Amino acid sequence: MLRIGEVAARAGVSVRALRYYEEQGLLEAARTPSGQRRYPESAVGRVRFVQQLYAAGLSSKDVLEVLPCVHTGVATPAMLARLTKQRDGIDRQIAELTAARERLAEIIRIGEQHVPAPA
Incomplete structure (x- = not known):
């Protein structure tokens, strides 16, 4: 313990x-x-x-509802719909962040090509 x-x-x-x-x-x-x-x-x-x-x-309420389902494997249709919606939102955020990271990487590459040489 x-x-x-x-x-x-x-x-x-x-x-x-x-x-x-x-x-x-x-x-x-x-x-x-x-x-x-x-x-x-x-x-x-x-x-x-x-x-x-x-x-x-x-939310805390959602977590409380999800925890027993993790152990039993049984979920309600409403819970599955909420979890699916949450997952889809995370997928959108990941896609947006990935696009932002790629754009920043591109800007960094361009900037590195135009850095003045040390004197």
Whole structure:
């Protein structure tokens, strides 16, 4: 079992984030007789996964709904529609960022060809 600080450090999040996840029902902790939180080793992977879902633009409510589906493989049509919409939005962002990166690379190449030689 891991202490809250250990999970936070391993997962790369703050202790406050872990408390928030627990409040939202995204993470469960056992309590010692003195009230300290103890997490299983699997909590680190779960927190990282939650972070990925947040980074993908899902809300706490969506994440809470998705997590059981990851384990059971069962999803509602409405959830699948939301996730598909979210994925499509990420695909659009990736395409836009890729185009911007390619344009910047082109500008850099052009600029490098016109750099004055040192005197």
